[in-house]
Amino acid sequence: MHEFRNKQWIYTKRPDKIIDQTHYTLKESVITTSDLQPGQALLKSVYFSVDPYMRIQQSENHTWEEPHPLNTVQGGAVVGKVIAVNDENSSFQKGDWVLSYTGWQEYAITETNSLRLLDPKEISVTTALGVLGMPARIAYFGFLEAGLPKKGETVVVSGASGAVGQIVAQIAKIKGCKVVGIAGTDEKINFLKETIGIDEVINYKNHPSAKKMVQELQKVCPQGIDIYYDNVGGYITDAIFEHININARIIICGQISQYSGGLDAPEMGPRFLHKILYKRATIQGVLARDYNHRMDEMLLKMIPWVKNGLIHYQETIVKGFDQLPLALNMLFFGKNKGKLLVKA
Numbered sequence: 001m002h003e004f005r006n007k008q009w010i011y012t013k014r015p016d017k018i019i020d021q022t023h024y025t026l027k028e029s030v031i032t033t034s035d036l037q038p039g040q041a042l043l044k045s046v047y048f049s050v051d052p053y054m055r056i057q058q059s060e061n062h063t064w065e066e067p068h069p070l071n072t073v074q075g076g077a078v079v080g081k082v083i084a085v086n087d088e089n090s091s092f093q094k095g096d097w098v099l100s101y102t103g104w105q106e107y108a109i110t111e112t113n114s115l116r117l118l119d120p121k122e123i124s125v126t127t128a129l130g131v132l133g134m135p136a137r138i139a140y141f142g143f144l145e146a147g148l149p150k151k152g153e154t155v156v157v158s159g160a161s162g163a164v165g166q167i168v169a170q171i172a173k174i175k176g177c178k179v180v181g182i183a184g185t186d187e188k189i190n191f192l193k194e195t196i197g198i199d200e201v202i203n204y205k206n207h208p209s210a211k212k213m214v215q216e217l218q219k220v221c222p223q224g225i226d227i228y229y230d231n232v233g234g235y236i237t238d239a240i241f242e243h244i245n246i247n248a249r250i251i252i253c254g255q256i257s258q259y260s261g262g263l264d265a266p267e268m269g270p271r272f273l274h275k276i277l278y279k280r281a282t283i284q285g286v287l288a289r290d291y292n293h294r295m296d297e298m299l300l301k302m303i304p305w306v307k308n309g310l311i312h313y314q315e316t317i318v319k320g321f322d323q324l325p326l327a328l329n330m331l332f333f334g335k336n337k338g339k340l341l342v343k344a
Helices: 053-057 125-129 134-147 165-174 186-196 210-220 235-240 273-279 288-307 321-333
Strands: 003-011 024-032 040-049 078-086 097-100 107-111 116-118 154-158 178-183 200-203 225-230 244-252 282-285 315-319 339-343
Touching: 003 321, 024 321, 040 097, 040 125, 040 321, 053 321, 078 107, 078 125, 097 125, 116 125, 125 339, 134 165, 134 225, 134 244, 134 288, 154 165, 154 235, 165 178, 165 186, 165 225, 178 186, 186 200, 200 210, 210 235, 225 235, 244 273, 315 321, 321 339
Parallel strands: 154 178, 154 225, 178 200, 225 244, 244 282, 315 339
Antiparallel strands: 003 024, 040 078, 040 107, 040 339, 078 097, 097 116
16 A cells, blocks of 8 residues: 545635635645555646636536535646556556546546546647647637638637637638737737737737727728637627628637626626627537547647647646646736646
C-alpha cells in the first residue's frame, strides 16, 4: 500500500457575481492505493483545465444540467499520470499520461474506462485540454456544422484569442473565409494578426458601445457578416445584429460578459430579433458535450493541422495547485492568452 497526501479545492459557496477564492475551501486528506476498487486507477494530477463554463455551472439555477453541488470537489478536466491500476482488463500502466475529468484535486481515483490515453512523444499533453480537447471539439463542430461556412464568406469571432476563438478563426481561414477577430489587448490583437494571420482585428476596448462597434464593423466588414461565432455576448453581439447579411448564421458558444451575475437578470440591450426577421438569419446554441461521441473524428482532422502548423495556439499556464480559484477569476478579466491551465 502506498499513501499520498491529497489536496482538494471544495466548492462551498455560490457566487453572486465574480468568482474568487472565497467561494472555495482547501481540504487536505490522505488517499491510498488500497482505496482502489476493481476497474479503477489512481492518478496524479499535473495540469488542470480552467474554463468559463465552470461559472455557468455555479449558478443556483438549472442550465444544461443541475447546478454544481456545494461541498464537493470542483469539477474539471485534468491531465495527469497513472500512479496505480486495479484492472486486469485495462492496458493502462503506471506512468501513462491520461486525460480525465477528476476535478481540482492533486490525486484522484477514477474508472479506467473514463480515461483517454495520451502520447507525450507525439504532441504536448497540454493540448488535450485545449487545441486538441474540449475547446477544439466545440470550435470544430460548432463552426462547421452550425456555421456551414462557404469560401469567401465573412466570419466574425468574438473572444477570438481565447481557447475556442483562436481555433474557430483558424478553421475559418482554412475554409477560405474572410475572418475578423475581436479581442481586448494589443498583445492579443498582434497574435491574431501576425501569428494566426486573420484578415481584420478589432480591439473592443477602443469601441466601448454598440454604436461605436457598429461603426467599426461597417469599416472592416464592408460586405456584411455571414457567420458570427459568439463567445462573449453583451453589446458586441448587439452590434453584430446590425450588420448581418441575408441568411446569416449566428452561433452562440459563450456569453462570458454575462456570466458574473448577468445570466438570469441581463442588462437590457437592443430588441434585435426584428433584424433576424429581415435577414432570415438563424441563431443556434452549441455545447461541446453534444459532440463527445465524435472526438476521434475531430482529432483525425485537428492533429495533422496542429502538427503541420495550420493551427497555432496559445496557452497561459499558472503554476501552483493553490492558484486554481485565482486562475478561474482571471478569465473574467481577460488576463489569459489562449487556453488557461494550472500546473500543480
